[in-house]
Amino acid sequence: MSKQVLYTHGAPPPGRPPLSAIIEQWLNPHQHRDACSTGGAADAMRPVVRQLLDDPVLFQDLLLVKRRGHKEFPWHQDFGFWPVDRPDGIVLWIPLDESDAESGALRFAIGSHRLGARPVVDLHDGQPQSADAELGFSPGAFPIFAPAYRAGDAVAFSPLTFHSSPPRLRDGERIAWSCVFLSATVRWQHARAPNHPVCRRTVDGAKIQERRDG
Ligand SMILES: O=C(O)CCC(=O)C(=O)O
Numbered sequence: 001m002s003k004q005v006l007y008t009h010g011a012p013p014p015g016r017p018p019l020s021a022i023i024e025q026w027l028n029p030h031q032h033r034d035a036c037s038t039g040g041a042a043d044a045m046r047p048v049v050r051q052l053l054d055d056p057v058l059f060q061d062l063l064l065v066k067r068r069g070h071k072e073f074p075w076h077q078d079f080g081f082w083p084v085d086r087p088d089g090i091v092l093w094i095p096l097d098e099s100d101a102e103s104g105a106l107r108f109a110i111g112s113h114r115l116g117a118r119p120v121v122d123l124h125d126g127q128p129q130s131a132d133a134e135l136g137f138s139p140g141a142f143p144i145f146a147p148a149y150r151a152g153d154a155v156a157f158s159p160l161t162f163h164s165s166p167p168r169l170r171d172g173e174r175i176a177w178s179c180v181f182l183s184a185t186v187r188w189q190h191a192r193a194p195n196h197p198v199c200r201r202t203v204d205g206a207k208i209q210e211r212r213d214g
Pocket of ligand 1: 062105
């Protein structure tokens, strides 16, 4: 399980709780070789993604478990957390359980991708990770899309779309699987998020490639 929010350029500020204060997250289960691998699920989504993106490359996937007591997962764009040069891709979010506002379903600020890349957020407080940065986003300025999902529904969105999930008000848990496909023309750009684990095993400036070595 991931221990902490990704602080893209430095150590967590003092006193930050673990990531499990807002969600339980597992990074890249598609890279497992055993029965719990999500690699087959990612492959099954590829034809769908090809309708939206030429030549998709699987960049990463996440299992996301939200329980009662987890705080709001604040509004953010995903692109700022990634060490890549362009936001050319598609994020899929797929709840494995029925999910609505009371159970912590993902919601979106429609049209917010048009803001372009905004500063990366500290997921514990929704503020920019860099103290002198201005987020330049307010959810009140956009129509909000907050669907009630059936188990297995999929929603696709831009890496620049601001999204969040409210606290879970019900007992039990909401499990979701999320995967990110990027265009094969995207390149690693480590300086954008040097603390992302993928920087330790990729060549800065090279075209992104998939990796399935467990
Ligand atoms: O699944 C959730 O509640 C939030 C996940 C999310 O926004 C993300 O992984 O970027």
